[in-house]
Amino acid sequence: xxxxxxxxxxxxxxxxxxxxxxxxxxxxxxxxxxxxxxxxxxxxxxxxxxxxxxxxxxxxxxxxxxxxxxxxxxxxxxxxxxxxxxxxxxxxxxxxxxxxxxxxxxxxxxxxxxxxxxxxxxxxxxxxxxxxxxxxxxxxxxxxxxxxxxxxxxxxxxxxxxxxxxxxxxxxxxxxxxxxxxxxxxxxxxxxxxxxxxxxxxxxxxxxxxxxxxxxxxxxxxxxxxxxxxxxxxxxxxxxxxxxxxxxxxxxxxxxxxxxxxxxx
Amino acid sequence: xxxxxxxxxxxxxxxxxxxxxxxxxxxxxxxxxxxxxxxxxxxxxxxxxxxxxxxxxxxxxxxxxxxxxxxxxxxxxxxxxxxxxxxxxxxxxxxxxxxxxxxxxxxxxxxxxxxxxxxxxxxxxxxxxxxxxxxxxxxxxxxxxxxxxxxxxxxxxxxxxxxxxxxxxxxxxxxxxxxxxxxxxxxxxxxxxxxxxxxxxxxxxxxxxxxxxxxxxxxxxxxxxxxxxxxxxxxxxxxxxxxxxxxxxxxxxxxxxxxxxxxxxxxxxxxxxxxxxxxxxxxxxxxxxxxxxxxxxxxxxxxxxxxxxxxxxxxxxxxxxxxxxxxxxxxxxxxxxxxxxxxxxxxxxxxxxxxxxxxxxxxxxxxxxxxxxxxxxxxxxxxxxxxxxxxxxxxxxxxxxxxxxxxxxxxxxxxxxxxxxxxxxxxxxxxxxxxxxxxxxxxxxxxxxxxxxxxxxxxxxxxxxxxxxxxxxxxxxxxxxxxxxxxxxxxxxxxxxxxxxxxxxxxxxxxxxxxxxxxxxxxxxxxxxxxxxxxxxxxxxxxxxxxxxxxxxxxxxxxxxxxxxxxxxxxxxxxxxxxxxxxxxxxxxxxxxxxxxxxxxxxxxxxxxxxxxxxxxxxxxxxxxxxxxxxxxxxxxxxxxxxxx
Numbered sequence: 001x002x003x004x005x006x007x008x009x010x011x012x013x014x015x016x017x018x019x020x021x022x023x024x025x026x027x028x029x030x031x032x033x034x035x036x037x038x039x040x041x042x043x044x045x046x047x048x049x050x051x052x053x054x055x056x057x058x059x060x061x062x063x064x065x066x067x068x069x070x071x072x073x074x075x076x077x078x079x080x081x082x083x084x085x086x087x088x089x090x091x092x093x094x095x096x097x098x099x100x101x102x103x104x105x106x107x108x109x110x111x112x113x114x115x116x117x118x119x120x121x122x123x124x125x126x127x128x129x130x131x132x133x134x135x136x137x138x139x140x141x142x143x144x145x146x147x148x149x150x151x152x153x154x155x156x157x158x159x160x161x162x163x164x165x166x167x168x169x170x171x172x173x174x175x176x177x178x179x180x181x182x183x184x185x186x187x188x189x190x191x192x193x194x195x196x197x198x199x200x201x202x203x204x205x206x207x208x209x210x211x212x213x214x215x216x217x218x219x220x221x222x223x224x225x226x227x228x229x230x231x232x233x234x235x236x237x238x239x240x241x242x243x244x245x246x247x248x249x250x251x252x253x254x255x256x257x258x259x260x261x262x263x264x265x
Numbered sequence: 266x267x268x269x270x271x272x273x274x275x276x277x278x279x280x281x282x283x284x285x286x287x288x289x290x291x292x293x294x295x296x297x298x299x300x301x302x303x304x305x306x307x308x309x310x311x312x313x314x315x316x317x318x319x320x321x322x323x324x325x326x327x328x329x330x331x332x333x334x335x336x337x338x339x340x341x342x343x344x345x346x347x348x349x350x351x352x353x354x355x356x357x358x359x360x361x362x363x364x365x366x367x368x369x370x371x372x373x374x375x376x377x378x379x380x381x382x383x384x385x386x387x388x389x390x391x392x393x394x395x396x397x398x399x400x401x402x403x404x405x406x407x408x409x410x411x412x413x414x415x416x417x418x419x420x421x422x423x424x425x426x427x428x429x430x431x432x433x434x435x436x437x438x439x440x441x442x443x444x445x446x447x448x449x450x451x452x453x454x455x456x457x458x459x460x461x462x463x464x465x466x467x468x469x470x471x472x473x474x475x476x477x478x479x480x481x482x483x484x485x486x487x488x489x490x491x492x493x494x495x496x497x498x499x500x501x502x503x504x505x506x507x508x509x510x511x512x513x514x515x516x517x518x519x520x521x522x523x524x525x526x527x528x529x530x531x532x533x534x535x536x537x538x539x540x541x542x543x544x545x546x547x548x549x550x551x552x553x554x555x556x557x558x559x560x561x562x563x564x565x566x567x568x569x570x571x572x573x574x575x576x577x578x579x580x581x582x583x584x585x586x587x588x589x590x591x592x593x594x595x596x597x598x599x600x601x602x603x604x605x606x607x608x609x610x611x612x613x614x615x616x617x618x619x620x621x622x623x624x625x626x627x628x629x630x631x632x633x634x635x636x637x638x639x640x641x642x643x644x645x646x647x648x649x650x651x652x653x654x655x656x657x658x659x660x661x662x663x664x665x666x667x668x669x670x671x672x673x674x675x676x677x678x679x680x681x682x683x684x685x686x687x688x689x690x691x692x693x694x695x696x697x698x699x700x701x702x703x704x705x706x707x708x709x710x711x712x713x714x715x716x717x718x719x720x721x722x723x724x725x726x727x728x729x730x731x732x733x734x735x736x737x738x739x740x741x742x743x744x745x746x747x748x749x750x751x752x753x754x755x756x757x758x759x760x761x762x763x764x765x766x767x768x769x770x771x772x773x774x775x776x777x778x779x780x781x782x783x784x785x786x787x788x789x790x791x792x793x794x795x796x797x798x799x800x801x802x803x804x805x806x807x808x809x810x811x812x813x814x815x816x817x818x819x820x821x822x823x824x825x826x827x828x829x830x831x832x833x834x835x836x837x838x839x840x841x842x843x844x845x846x847x848x849x850x851x852x853x854x855x856x857x858x859x860x861x862x863x864x865x866x867x868x869x870x871x872x873x874x875x876x877x878x879x880x881x882x883x884x885x886x887x888x889x890x891x892x893x894x895x896x897x898x899x900x901x902x903x904x905x906x907x908x909x910x
Contacts, residue, residue, distance in 0.1 A: 002489070002555055004279045013557035014500070014514050021501045021570060046512075048543045048559060050505045129349050133332070136348045139376070153345055157372045157594055157676040159379030159408075162608050162669040164676060182351060193544075239309040 005189050008181055009042065014161065015140055015177040016046040016124070020053070022165035023122030023173060027083070029111070029265060030055040032063070032071045033212040034197055036126035038186050039178055041195045043124075044078070051080035056123075058110040060087045060103075062214035070198045077196075085114045098251035100217045101259055108263045112148050115172055124175045125265050130182045131242055132249070134260050139164075140179055146170040148263025174265075183242050184235040191228045202226050211243055219245045278357040279486045284378040284410075286401040287387035289366035292418040294344060296387060296456040297361050298328025303463035304478070306352035328456075332363045345370055347377025356482040366397050371641045372594045375404060375679070382486045383412035385477075386437070390423045390453070393433045396628060399440055403627040403643060406444045407592055407681060409663060412484050413441070415448045416477060421455040425468040443630055450480050489554035490517035494579035496657070496665050498610035499528070499572045503559070510541055510559040511568055516610065516664035520560070520574075521551040528572040529655035530583050532691075535562035571612030573655040573665065581655045581665055582684060583691040585806055586619065586859075588647050589680030591638070595672055598637040599646070606671040607648070609656055610664060616648040619859065646680070647857055649805070658684045686849075686856040688772035690806070713793035717751050719890040721790035723783075723815045724882070727802045727861060728824035729853045730839055731831030733870040733878070734799040737824060740879045745795055745886065753789060755782055756799040772850065776807055783811025790815055795890060803858040820889065822882060823864035826871040828853050 002010070019026060028043070030036045043051055057071065075082050087110030093102045114120070129136040139155050141163035156164040167173060178186070190197060200209040200220075207220040208231075221244060225231040243249050249256050256264075285293045301307055311331070319326045329344065338345050344365040352359055362381055364374040378384065384405050388398055405413060415437050423429040434451045441448055452461055453472050460466030462477045474480075495518030503510045520526070525536045540549040541559030552558045560574075573581055593599050601618050622645040623632040638644040659666030659681035670678040714720040724741075726734040738754045745752040761768075765781055768774040779802050789796040802808050812819045831853065832840045843851035850856040861867075866885050868878045 002553075004277055007279060007555060010514065010555055010557040017500045017512055017557070045543045046557070048503065048505060048510060048541060052505070130351055133348070136350060137346045155346055155373065155376075157679075158376045159676075159679060160667060160669060162676060164674065166671075166674045168674060180349075239307070241308040241311075 005185065005192060008178075008185055009045065009189070011180060012039075012042045012177040013046040015163075015175065016043055018161075018163060018165070019122055019124060019141075019175045019177070020047070022163075023175070025118070025120055026053040026122040026124065026175075027056050027118075027120045028053060028124035029126070030057055031126070031212070032057065032067050032074075032198065033126075034186055034190060034201060035128065035178060035181075037074070037197065038190055038193075038195055039124070039126040040074075040078075041193060042177065051078070053124075054081035054083050056083045056085060056114065058087055058107040058114075059084050060106050060110075060214055062103075062216050064200060064212070064215050066198055066200050067212065070196070074196065083114070083118075085110050088113070097258065098255055100247045101251055101255045103214065103217050104259055104264060105262070107265070108148060108259065111265075112263065115148070120172060121167075122173050122175055124177060126178055127176055127265055128181050128183070128186075129179050132256065134257055135179075138176055138179060140176050141165060142174045142176065143167055143171050144174060144263060146172075150261055150263065152261065184232060187228055187232050187235065191232065197228075201231065202228075203230075209245065210240075211245055213246055217247050219247065221245050280351075280358045280360050281383065281481070281484055281486050282360045282362060282381040283481065283484070284362040284364055284381035284384045285387060286364050286374065286378060286384055286405065287366055288389065288392070288395040288397040288401075289343070289368075291366065291387045291389040291392065291395075291398070292456050293366060293387050294327075294329030294332055294363060296385070296416065296418060296454070296462070297350070297363055298331050299456045299459050299462050300361065300477070301331070301350065301352050302328075303459055304352050304354065306350075343367055346373045349377070349380075354478055354482050359481065364401075366401075368397060368400070368641060371400070371404075371592075374401065375408070375592065375594065378404065378410070379408055381408075381410060383414070383481075383484045384410045385414050385416050386448070387416050387418050388433060388437055390417045390419050390429055390433055394436050394440060398437075400627045400641070402441055402446065403444055403625075404592060406446055407590060407643065407679075409659075409681070411446075413446055413448050414477075414480060414484075415441075415451040417451060417453045418456050420453045420460065420466075420469065421458055425453075425466070427469075427471045430472075449483075450474055452477055452480065490663065491519060491553045493517035493554070493662055495520055495526075495575050496581065496610075496662060497526075497560075497574040498612065498665070499568055499570050499574065500611050501570055502568060508561060509565070510561060511574075512557075512559045513574070513611070514557045515552055515554050517554050517662055518575075519551055519553045520558075522549070525577065526560075526562075526574045527577045527580055528566070528568055528574050529581055529691075530653040531567065531572065533564075533566040533568070534577065535564040535566050535568075537561075538563050571610075573610065573612075580691060581657050581662070582689040583653045583655055584684065584687060584689065585651065585653055586647065586649045586687055586804065586857075587654070587656060588622070588645060588683045588685065588687070589668065590643070590683065591646050591670070591678050591680035592643050593638045593640060593678045595670075595675075595677030596640060597672065597677075598639050599644070599670075599678065600637045605677075607650075607668045608671065609654060609668040612654070614650045614652055614654055616650045619647045619649045620857065621646050622857075649859075653690065656682055656684075658682055686772055688776040688804075690776070692773055692777075710791065710793075717793050719750055719795065720818060721751075721793045722795050722818040722820060722886065722890050723786045723790045723811070724795065724797045724820050724822060724886060725786070725802070725808065725811060726797065726799050726822050726824050727808060727864075729826060729828060729831045729858055730801055730851075731834040731836060732824045732826040733834075733875070734801075734824045736875060737868070737870070737878055737882060738797045738799040740875065741882050741886070742797055744879060744883050750795060750890075751793055752795040752797065754797045754799060755786055755789075760785075770850075772856075776804070779804075779807040780810060783807075783814045786811065787814040787816070790818060795886060801852050801858070803852045803856065805859045805862070808861070818889070820865040820885070821861050822885075823861045823867040824878075825860075825867055825869045830871040 087106040093105045127135050139158045203223045203226045208223045209220045225234045348363045349360050362377040364377040430453045454461040496516045497513050500513040527534050538561045624635045624644045657665040666682045669676045742754045765778045786796045842848050843854040852858050
C-alpha cells in the first residue's frame, strides 16, 4: 500500500518521464534550494540513478556562501552535467520594476540567454502551487513564448495526465513536476529519503532561512527549528507564509505577477 | 545512505481534492473564502492584505480576491483560470479546486475538475439552476465524479425559506438524476454570513442535515484501481547501461515478479524478471496501481511507448473503431470526416471522425443529429483508426477507457470510451496456428479459368438490411448461370445453418461469421467460381480482411439504400422488431454501418429498379472475369515430378 508521499513521488516520476520522452533537449533549473534538490532526487528515482539531462544554475553571484559550498559538494558526490549560467547585471533590467523585483529579474534574463544560446525546448522547474497564488494557477506543462513570456490568460487544457507536449518553433515549455507538493511534503520527503540540504534551512541563534534566495533580497525568519523534524512540527502550526522572507513578492500588489508574466520562475 | 524511516506525519491520509463548480456569480469564490477563513487556513496577514487591496481599489470586500491572483481577474472580478488551495478539516488535508464559472473558460474548469475526487455544485437559491450549473454537472458526470454535494447558496437572499430550498433542490436533483448523478447531500448555506459551513445556522432550524465541513469529512479520495485487471501503459524504454528497463506507471491491477505479460497490440509475451525502483531496499515482489516502476523482461521482445502490458487472460480490447462521449473545447468545430490525433494513456494515434452520432444539449438534455460539434458542446462520436488500438470501455477501466483529442498543438477535447455493439478484434487476430505450410497446387488458376471460360472472383455485396443484397445476388447468380458460368451465392441462410452454426450474434460472433464467409469465398474463387456474398458486413475492417483473404479479384459492391427505404421494405420484419427493442445491436438502428469508402461499384436500389441494378452488376462482373481467360490454356501439362537424388 502506498502512503501519501509515495503517491506524490509516483506522480512526479510520471511527469519527469513524460518530459524526458516528449521534450528534447531538456534541462533543469536547480536553485540548490530544498525543492529543486528534492526534485533532483526524484530525477534519480525516475531514471534509475541517472541524471540524463543537465542541471542549470542561474547564477547572480549573490547566493550565500553556504549555497555554493553545498552545490560543489553535491556535484562531486552525485556526478551529473552542470551548467552555471551567469546572469546579466542589474543595470540592464527594466528600470520601472521596483528595486528588489529588478534584482530577481536578473534570473529571468539569464534564462532567456541560456535558452537562446543552447536551444533548450524544455526546462524543468521546481515550483509548487502552495508557494504563491500565481503559481497556484500554473499548469504542469506550461508553454512560454520565445522571449519567455507566460500567456496566463490562455493556458492549455490539461487533464487526465495528458499534457501539451508539442509546440510551434520558438516556444519552449516549463515542466513543473512537484507543482502538487506542499512545503511540508518536501520536508517530510527530505527526511524520509535522507536528502541532503543546505544547512541554512536549520535554525541558528533563533533564525533560519525558510526560503533561499539571493542574499541581497532574502532575509531569514525567526525560528528555533534546528532539525528537519522540528521544521515539520513548525510548519504544522505556522501561519507565516513561506515566502515571507522574499522581499520582492510584496513590493507592489502585482510585482510578482509582472515577474512571472515575463518569464520568472 | 541511512535506512529510511517513515515519519509519524507521513501517515497523514491522502489528500481529498474537492472542486467547486457552478454558474458564474452563484458564489463559488465566496464559499471558498469562507471555508478557508472559518477553518483558520489563512496565512498571517492575508485577510488584512485582502481588505487593504479592496480599500485601495475602492471596491467592497471580495473573498474572491484571495483566489483570483491575476490582475486581470481582479480588475474584471471574474475567475479566469483554475487554482488550488489547501485547507484542513478535522479528518484530513483537502485541496480546494476553484473552477471558473464563465462559459468562456470551460477549458480551465475541466483542467481543474479533472483533479478532483469530489465536487461541490453551488446553486444560487434565488436564481436556481442555470445554464452553467447544468453544463458543469454534465461535465462532472463525464469526468466520472460520483461524490457530488449540492450547496444551495445565498439562503439569506430568500429569507431562509424552506419552501424555496425544496423547490430548487427538486429542480437540481431532477437534472442530476437524468444524467445519472445522485447528490450525497443538499446543504442550504449562506457563504457570505458563514451559515451551515463551519457552524450551523440559527436561521434555518428546519434543516436537519450536516454542515458543509462535517459532510466533507464523509467523502474519500478515489482509491487506486488495484482490484481491476493489470494495465501498465509503457511510458519509455531505457537503456542507461546494459539493462533494458521498461518504464511506466501501473494504472490498474497488480504486477508480480515472475508474471507472464502480454503487450498489446503486438501481442508479444515475456516474463517479468524484476520490478525496478531506484534506491529501493531489497527486491520488489509486487507493485500495484498508482506506482511508477520499471520492469526487466526475460525476452528481448520489441516493446515501445504506447504498448499496454497486461496479463494474458485479462487483456484490453483491440479495435480500430470506438465510440466516445466527448466534450469539445476546440475553437474550431469537430467535424465528421476530419482527422485528429488522440492520446490514449501513453499511446498516440491518428483517428478519423467516422460519425457524429448525437450532439447533446446540456440545457434540456435533448439530442440532435448534426455534422459538427461546436466549442464547449458535448457529443457522442464514433472514431476510426488505421492501426489497432488497445483500450477498455470506460466503465470497465477508467484510465484505459478515456482519451484526449489533439488538433495542431492543443488538447481540444476529451472523451470516455464505449465499445457497445463493437467487436474485440483480439480473439480472431491471434487465433492462427503456426504449423500450417502451404502446399502448391499443380493446377493453376489460369487452367481453371480457361476451362470455365472465366476466372473466379469474390463479389462482395454490402449494405443495410433490406437494401436488396440477397435479391440482387440471387438474380445475378441466375443470369450468370444461364450464361454458362460457374457461380454460387453465400448468404446468411446457407452459412448460418452449417459453417457458422456455432456462432451467435454478439459483436465478436458476427465478426467471426464474416471472417469465415470471407475465407470460404476466397477458396471458392480459387476453385474458379464467381462467388457472390450477401451479408450486411457493416465494418470496414471485416471487409478489408475478406479482401485480404481473396488476394485478387475481390470486388466490393455497395448496395445502397437509405435507412428510411430499407425500413419501409423491411422484408423480414426485422426493423420493426429492432425498433421495439427486441433485437439488440441491429445495424442502422442501434449499431453502426460503415459504408465503403471506395467501393468497386455502387448500386442505389432506392433510385434504380431491380433489373437495372442486376444489369449493372452483371456487366461489371463480365468485364472483369472474362478479360484474361485464354482458351489456349484450357488443358495444362502437368509438370513432371522432380526426380529425387
